[in-house]
Amino acid sequence: MGRAFEVRKASMMKTGMAKAKIYTRHSKEIYLAAKSGGANPDSNLTLKRLIDKAKKDQVPADVIKRALDKVSSGSGEDYKANRYEGFGPSGATIIVDCLTDNVNRTISEVKNCFTKTENKMGITGAVAHMYEYLGIISIKDFTEDELLELLLENDLDAKDIEVEENIITVYTDPMEFTKTRDVIGAVKSDEEVITDELTMLPQIEVELEGEDMESFQKLINMLNECDDVQNIYHNVTNM
Numbered sequence: 001m002g003r004a005f006e007v008r009k010a011s012m013m014k015t016g017m018a019k020a021k022i023y024t025r026h027s028k029e030i031y032l033a034a035k036s037g038g039a040n041p042d043s044n045l046t047l048k049r050l051i052d053k054a055k056k057d058q059v060p061a062d063v064i065k066r067a068l069d070k071v072s073s074g075s076g077e078d079y080k081a082n083r084y085e086g087f088g089p090s091g092a093t094i095i096v097d098c099l100t101d102n103v104n105r106t107i108s109e110v111k112n113c114f115t116k117t118e119n120k121m122g123i124t125g126a127v128a129h130m131y132e133y134l135g136i137i138s139i140k141d142f143t144e145d146e147l148l149e150l151l152l153e154n155d156l157d158a159k160d161i162e163v164e165e166n167i168i169t170v171y172t173d174p175m176e177f178t179k180t181r182d183v184i185g186a187v188k189s190d191e192e193v194i195t196d197e198l199t200m201l202p203q204i205e206v207e208l209e210g211e212d213m214e215s216f217q218k219l220i221n222m223l224n225e226c227d228d229v230q231n232i233y234h235n236v237t238n239m
Helices: 003-010 019-037 045-056 061-073 103-116 144-153 174-185 210-224
Strands: 080-087 093-100 120-122 131-140 160-164 167-172 193-202 229-234
Touching: 019 045, 019 061, 019 093, 019 229, 045 061, 045 174, 045 193, 080 103, 093 103, 093 210, 103 120, 103 210, 131 174, 144 160, 144 167, 144 174, 167 174, 167 193, 174 193, 193 229, 210 229
Parallel strands: none
Antiparallel strands: 080 093, 080 120, 093 229, 131 167, 131 193, 160 167
């Protein structure tokens, strides 16, 4: 499998989570985006992207509406974005992005996950410099020539393009991600755009085996159980 497959698989760790937790995490992101940039998705492109992402994950319309209504009523929580970084076995690294209304609670829960699995939290920046922040869009039934022509017509650049069977993946600068997604979305359906997200792409990847894999998988599972954890990024390719 190519790099695009591994990024798609590892960039958002939602497998096995209850639907309610997925809904809660999307709701938090939508609320925060609406609070900071306005509740109108037509004028708030970040909000528009998050709403589209929530719909793709089959989040009900009423969940999205309640998140937006909280902004209008002023009754929502005051969430803060926090990032935690750490190290797993045999060169594994991990980044944990959270949205929380209680920083002390969140850091305690995240640290407990590392401690109980015998992994190690690092200081801010200990791991992030080994990742690249990118937009990633994967489209099926689209040729490389068609994609390049579309990007050129709209004065957009691609950091990288990868073709794998009938799927083409374009990596973009985060500042151009929304425009690139909108341009592609104008010619391809939601069903044809199979991945569209901002992600942290590891520059060094590792494979784990045996007890190392068990320890790291347990860490991922425990973090996914934390309500404040939004996204998990790691460099382990074989999970």
